[in-house]
Amino acid sequence: xxxxxxxxxxxxxxxxxxxxxxxxxxxxxxxxxxxxxxxxxxxxxxxxxxxxxxxxxxxxxxxxxxxxxxxxxxxxxxxxxxxxxxxxxxxxxxxxxxxxxxxxxxxxxxxxxxxxxxxxxxxxxxxxxxxxxxxxxxxxxxxxxxxxxxxxxxxxxxxxxxxxxxxxxxxxxxxxxxxxxxxxxxxxxxxxxxxxxxxxxxxxxxxxxxxxxxxxxxxxxxxxxxxxxxxxxxxxxxxxxxxxxxxxxxxxxx
Numbered sequence: 736x737x738x739x740x741x742x743x744x745x746x747x748x749x750x751x752x753x754x755x756x757x758x759x760x761x762x763x764x765x766x767x768x769x770x771x772x773x774x775x776x777x778x779x780x781x782x783x784x785x786x787x788x789x790x791x792x793x794x795x796x797x798x799x800x801x802x803x804x805x806x807x808x809x810x811x812x813x814x815x816x817x818x819x820x821x822x823x824x825x826x827x828x829x830x831x832x833x834x835x836x837x838x839x840x841x842x843x844x845x846x847x848x849x850x851x852x853x854x855x856x857x858x859x860x861x862x863x864x865x866x867x868x869x870x871x872x873x874x875x876x877x878x879x880x881x882x883x884x885x886x887x888x889x890x891x892x893x894x895x896x897x898x899x900x901x902x903x904x905x906x907x908x909x910x911x912x913x914x915x916x917x918x919x920x921x922x923x924x925x926x927x928x929x930x931x932x933x934x935x936x937x938x939x940x941x942x943x944x945x946x947x948x949x950x951x952x953x954x955x956x957x958x959x960x961x962x963x964x965x966x967x968x969x970x971x972x973x974x975x976x977x978x979x980x981x982x983x984x985x986x987x988x989x
């Protein structure tokens with residue numbers, strides 16, 4: 736069996752989506768974070784957007800259930816990594832550590848995932864599951880590696896781990912999944928993990944930027960994803976997430 740090879744930055748969109756801080760700049764929450772995440776992270780923060788006319792968000796949750804195809808990652812595979820533990824120590828030793836909502840990390844550890852397709856209609860769930868099942872039967876399980884922390888130009892206040900999927904026939908394995916269900920390849924697969932309770936000042940922002948630069952090219956987790964999942968949720972932190980179906984190369988798990 737040939738060795739597993741992973742997509743690199745030339746195949747992904749992380750470089751163009753990454754936030755680059757200029758001297759003196761600071762982390763300021765954008766509208767997306769203030770509406771979807773901050774109400775769940777720090778409900779009393781003055782920057783919280785509680786609701787917007789014409790949208791069903793109310794204090795970080797939405798009335799209508801959303802369905803998505805996601806790549807779950809095992810909390811054990813993530814937290815038992817020596818590299819993740821070293822990064823966690825660096826984050827907790829930083830000057831901005833008190834502004835991270837560590838309790839959210841704890842609450843979300845069983846819900847860690849990267850989204851492959853969002854906004855799926857309820858009527859399409861079974862069809863999508865069947866299509867993804869057919870593809871996984873052909874390509875089997877998908878291996879991934881996660882690299883060091885990523886802060887993007889959207890949802891500023893949320894720090895992710897970027898996922899680099901296995902290459903299958905020189906293609907991005909998750910792009911094959913997306914194309915199978917008619918979704919344009921995103922080239923972005925992000926596991927949201929750290930969430931900021933407060934905005935950072937210029938000094939704290941510089942420290943975070945330096946930490947990200949130090950870690951950005953390091954592989955922190957390498958694992959095989961045993962299944963993909965269609966899940967339902969009423970918030971963007973997936974605190975309310977529940978499984979519709981798990982899909983593996985061995986067939987539906989539930």
